[in-house]
Amino acid sequence: MTIFVFLLGLIFGSFANVVALRVNTGESLIFGGSRCFSCSRRLRWFELVPLVSYIALRGRCRSCNAAISLQYPLVELASGCIFLLLFVFTPRGVLGVLPRGLPSGFLLPFVFFWLLLILSVYDLRHQILPDVLVGAAAAAAILVVMAEGIRDPKLILVHGLAGAGLFLFFGALWFFSGGRWMGLGDAKLSFAIGLFLGPVPALVALFLSFWMGAVVGIGWVLTHRIRTLKIPIPFGPFLALGAFAAYLWYLPLIEWYLRLVV
Numbered sequence: 001m002t003i004f005v006f007l008l009g010l011i012f013g014s015f016a017n018v019v020a021l022r023v024n025t026g027e028s029l030i031f032g033g034s035r036c037f038s039c040s041r042r043l044r045w046f047e048l049v050p051l052v053s054y055i056a057l058r059g060r061c062r063s064c065n066a067a068i069s070l071q072y073p074l075v076e077l078a079s080g081c082i083f084l085l086l087f088v089f090t091p092r093g094v095l096g097v098l099p100r101g102l103p104s105g106f107l108l109p110f111v112f113f114w115l116l117l118i119l120s121v122y123d124l125r126h127q128i129l130p131d132v133l134v135g136a137a138a139a140a141a142i143l144v145v146m147a148e149g150i151r152d153p154k155l156i157l158v159h160g161l162a163g164a165g166l167f168l169f170f171g172a173l174w175f176f177s178g179g180r181w182m183g184l185g186d187a188k189l190s191f192a193i194g195l196f197l198g199p200v201p202a203l204v205a206l207f208l209s210f211w212m213g214a215v216v217g218i219g220w221v222l223t224h225r226i227r228t229l230k231i232p233i234p235f236g237p238f239l240a241l242g243a244f245a246a247y248l249w250y251l252p253l254i255e256w257y258l259r260l261v262v
C-alpha cells in the first residue's frame with residue numbers, strides 16, 4: 001500500500017509539471033500531449049512514465065538529444081515523497097486537520113500539498129504565485145475546515161482566525177516593503193495555509209519558513225557578493241515547505257525547539 005501511494009505521488013508529480021507549465025498559458029491541462037521543448041516531437045506514452053523515463057533516456061530527448069530539464073524528475077520525486085510522508089505521518093485527528101471517518105476529507109491534505117508543490121515550482125520559475133492556483137489551495141483549505149467543522153464547529157472560527165492572522169502579517173510585510181520583501185501572492189497563500197493548519201501549526205510554519213528563507217538568503221548573498229535587500233529568491237517555496245513540515249511534525253518541532261532554548 002505504501003509503495004502504491006508513492007507511485008500515485010509520482011504520477012501526480014508528472015501532472016504537477018504539466019500544470020506548472022501550462023497554467024496561465026491558455027493551453028489545456030488535460031488535452032494535447034506533452035512535447036519536447038526543443039524539437040516539438042510528441043512524446044510517446046513510455047516516455048511519460050515518471051522518473052523511469054528520465055533515467056532510461058539519461059535526461060535527453062530521444063530524437064533531438066536536447067537535455068530534458070531536471071525539474072521534471074525532481075518535481076515527480078518531490079510529489080512522490082509528499083504523498084508517501086502524508087500517508088505515513090499524517091496526524092490523525094490530533095489538532096490536525098484530518099477529520100475522523102470522513103473519506104472525502106482524507107484526500108484533501110494530498111490535494112492541498114500537491115497544489116503547494118505546483119505553486120512552488122511556478123514561483124521558482126516566474127517569481128509569482130498565480131491567483132488561480134492560490135485560489136484552488138484556499139478552496140481545498142476551506143473544504144478541510146468545513147469537514148473539521150462538522151466534528152467541532154468552533155474549529156471553523158479558530159482556523160479562520162489563523163488564516164486571517166497570517167494574511168494580515170504577510171499583507172503588512174508586503175504593504176510596508178512596497179512588495180520588495182514579500183509579494184501579495186505570498187500573503188494570499190499564507191491565508192490558505194493558516195486556514196488549513198490552524199493557529200499552532202501555522203505559527204510553527206511561519207517560523208520554519210522564515211528560518212529556511214533566512215538561511216538560503218544569507219547563503220545567496222555570500223555566494224553572489226551582492227549587497228542588496230532585493231534578493232531574487234521567491235518566498236512561496238519556503239511557505240510551502242514550512243507548512244508541510246508543520247502539518248506533519250509541529251508537535252515534535254515545538255518540543256525540539258523548547259529543549260533547544262530552555
Ligand SMILES: [Zn+2]
Pocket residue numbers: 036037038039040041061062063064065066
Ligand atoms: Zn527533442
